Amino acid sequence: ILNVEQSPQSLHVQEGDSTNFTCSFPSSNFYALHWYRWETAKSPEALFVMTLNGDEKKKGRISATLNTKEGYSYLYIKGSQPEDSATYLCATTAGSKSTFGDGTTLTVKP
């Protein structure tokens, strides 16, 4: 992996479904992994920042895990709600530079 890659590119789920998506990143020169939620016409909102292998963070129905050795992070949403519809971005930080993936766009249908 040379760049930050996110999958899937888009996801459509029904209200109440649980879902997860992946962020893959180069495991070398890693400092921190960030997750952001970006709703249309708003600014990206920070969800989590993780630095240690095995880190797990939780915020309400959203949680994230980090594996720095194999270079991936998972974001989980339990019981998706329509207000969870947004683009979810991950980014790695190495030094002063942040590298973003292209995002996963989640649409939750009522």
Added chain:
Amino acid sequence: DAGVTQSPTHLIKTRGQQVTLRCSPISGHKSVSWYQQVLGQGPQFIFQYYEKEERGRGNFPDRFSARQFPNYSSELNVNALLLGDSALYLCASGNARGGNTIYFGEGSWLTVV
């Protein structure tokens, strides 16, 4: 407390012109970063300034420049605009040089015609 503020929110420029975008960080934040986001892609890192010095630069041509002022606000300048410079330009501020959470403004939409 006010979040990161950016101006202008929307602007249209002609090819070859120059543009200046402005950013005011969250009070107390000393780091400002600039990103370019085109539709369908994630934000691309342009610059980071910390304590008024350039600390990082992305893969952008020399037509792109920036500076940070003593009050930690920042300007991004783009000269000799090209059609491909049309994008959302995001500013983010943080309270450390790197690694910690950064907070984004709502961006400046630039259209080059």
